[in-house]
Amino acid sequence: MNGLINRAIEEFLRSTYGEELLQSVADESAVAAGLSSPLWVDFGPAALNRAAFRLAKPSSEMFEDLGAWMTRIEPIRRLLRFSGRDFRDFLLRLDELPGRAHLVVPTLKVPRLEVDATDQTVRLVMGDPDQDWQFVLAGLIRGMADDYGALCLITVEEGAIRVDIWDEQFAEGRMFCLQGSTLQGPAVQA
Amino acid sequence: MTKDNAVSVATLAQLMPMHLWLADSGRVLSVGPTLDKVVPDLDQGLEGRLSGARGGVDPVAEITSAVDHNRRLFLRVSCGADLVLRGHGVRVDAGTMLCNLGFGIGIHRAIRKAGLTDGDFAPSELAMELLFLHEANRGVLTELSRFNDQLAQSRRVALLQAQTDPLTGLSNRRGLEMALAMALRSAGDAPDVKPVPFALVHLDLDHFKQVNDILGHKAGDDLLQAVGAVLRSQVRKADTAARIGGDEFVLILSGMTSAAALNELAGRIIAAIRALTPPGLGQLRVSASLGVIICTDKPADSPEILLAQADEALYESKRKGRGCATIRQ
Numbered sequence: 124m125n126g127l128i129n130r131a132i133e134e135f136l137r138s139t140y141g142e143e144l145l146q147s148v149a150d151e152s153a154v155a156a157g158l159s160s161p162l163w164v165d166f167g168p169a170a171l172n173r174a175a176f177r178l179a180k181p182s183s184e185m186f187e188d189l190g191a192w193m194t195r196i197e198p199i200r201r202l203l204r205f206s207g208r209d210f211r212d213f214l215l216r217l218d219e220l221p222g223r224a225h226l227v228v229p230t231l232k233v234p235r236l237e238v239d240a241t242d243q244t245v246r247l248v249m250g251d252p253d254q255d256w257q258f259v260l261a262g263l264i265r266g267m268a269d270d271y272g273a274l275c276l277i278t279v280e281e282g283a284i285r286v287d288i289w290d291e292q293f294a295e296g297r298m299f300c301l302q303g304s305t306l307q308g309p310a311v312q313a
Numbered sequence: 314m315t316k317d318n319a320v321s322v323a324t325l326a327q328l329m330p331m332h333l334w335l336a337d338s339g340r341v342l343s344v345g346p347t348l349d350k351v352v353p354d355l356d357q358g359l360e361g362r363l364s365g366a367r368g369g370v371d372p373v374a375e376i377t378s379a380v381d382h383n384r385r386l387f388l389r390v391s392c393g394a395d396l397v398l399r400g401h402g403v404r405v406d407a408g409t410m411l412c413n414l415g416f417g418i419g420i421h422r423a424i425r426k427a428g429l430t431d432g433d434f435a436p437s438e439l440a441m442e443l444l445f446l447h448e449a450n451r452g453v454l455t456e457l458s459r460f461n462d463q464l465a466q467s468r469r470v471a472l473l474q475a476q477t478d479p480l481t482g483l484s485n486r487r488g489l490e491m492a493l494a495m496a497l498r499s500a501g502d503a504p505d506v507k508p509v510p511f512a513l514v515h516l517d518l519d520h521f522k523q524v525n526d527i528l529g530h531k532a533g534d535d536l537l538q539a540v541g542a543v544l545r546s547q548v549r550k551a552d553t554a555a556r557i558g559g560d561e562f563v564l565i566l567s568g569m570t571s572a573a574a575l576n577e578l579a580g581r582i583i584a585a586i587r588a589l590t591p592p593g594l595g596q597l598r599v600s601a602s603l604g605v606i607i608c609t610d611k612p613a614d615s616p617e618i619l620l621a622q623a624d625e626a627l628y629e630s631k632r633k634g635r636g637c638a639t640i641r642q
Binding site for chain 1: 432442
């Protein structure tokens with residue numbers, strides 16, 4: 124289901140940078156694809172690269188911001204919070220992520236992760252190194268550290284992400300209760 | 314377990330947060346912390362707090378029977394939400410029974426009722442995964458139905474565009490063909506439905522070519538647009554107005570069978586179109602010739618034949634000197 128990823132990218136660009144940037148990225152993608160109308164453009168990862176270029180930002184930062192943005196979308200945040208009772212638990216169970224994704228959307232390809240934990244450091248080793256995913260994941264972890272109220276240092280290494288946890292209870296994390304609200308918005312909201 | 318009760322009860326609570334340990338008499342020996350949240354004061358006795366959910370009402374009898382027959386155990390929580398606990402039980406030593414309970418599909422109600430958190434479930438339970446799956450599915454379904462709505466909307470727009478003449482906003486030939494097929498169907502097909510007669514009008518502008526030649530194509534297009542507006546204003550909602558090419562227009566007028574009324578309508582249309590004559594044409598006046606045929610309940614004719622008949626009537630108007638209508642029954 125590439126549609127879900129594309130839509131997340133589209134909404135991320137729209138809510139962060141506005142309709143104007145989105146439109147120019149769409150136009151550019153349409154021209155690049157040889158389409159006569161930007162109506163049919165899919166906002167794939169290439170759109171993020173184009174947006175990064177226009178904004179004179181490194182691509183990696185763009186992908187990382189997408190990951191962090193996802194953690195601020197309530198339904199996505201809730202799904203992530205279901206995956207760990209505290210920040211450390213969340214990190215240790217990130218190797219379940221492909222399995223969880225597969226349960227819901229079997230066609231969604233999420234790269235395999237191996238978790239390698241020592242005392243205060245958790246290393247997430249990517250099974251099949253993929254730069255884009257790696258930065259999205261780093262952003263996701265950054266966002267969830269905020270959500271749990273943890274203080275940590277996130278370093279993107281060659282084929283791995285290293286998280287040094289300084290203080291798991293540095294700040295009061297955001298509220299989370301299992302039952303959630305009965306009124307839930309769409310999986311991605313503007 | 315019997316050797317050192319104090320320790321075993323604590324470890325039991327840790328291992329099985331949903332356990333219930335009771336003597337055969339019904340006296341409660343130990344209640345898991347999560348079960349205690351869902352059914353408060355259960356250690357005071359089962360009576361009035363739990364009941365059998367499959368027939369028998371006495372909870373202790375229900376538990377004893379399930380344990381002795383090695384059956385599944387279903388217990389209804391008496392207070393509040395419609396909640397059934399299910400599980401199984403064993404005899405741990407003479408005179409006591411140990412049950413392990415769970416929520417099954419009613420887990421959402423239990424969470425709402427007792428405000429349960431992740432920590433209330435044993436790690437071996439799939440409670441978190443069930444909740445995850447539930448919310449994830451809902452999210453994906455919401456997205457999918459959004460995709461669907463968008464697709465359906467685009468399809469409607471595309472269909473409408475495919476049947477619309479972009480210059481005048483009237484139907485195009487494709488739209489006319491569909492409308493005519495519909496009109497013929499309601500005029501003949503079903504024997505039990507009273508046929509709706511209609512009039513078919515074929516209209517052609519007079520001296521349109523000169524407008525194009527003398528004043529340019531922009532003036533020609535403007536005139537076509539204005540004619541489109543005239544026709545739209547002269548037909549009713551149930552009627553169809555179409556431009557099927559160049560300066561040729563077709564109207565389908567539902568229920569119009571009176572030659573007098575059609576004559577009057579034709580007069581109004583011709584007058585309105587004459588008034589559209591752009592300045593700069595000299596002596597020439599733009600006008601319209603009309604061919605009208607009235608289709609009552611008979612039409613076994615195909616749309617093509619009807620259109621050809623209307624076209625013939627139109628040419629008769631042209632021969633008569635243009636700017637008039639020919640009506641045929």
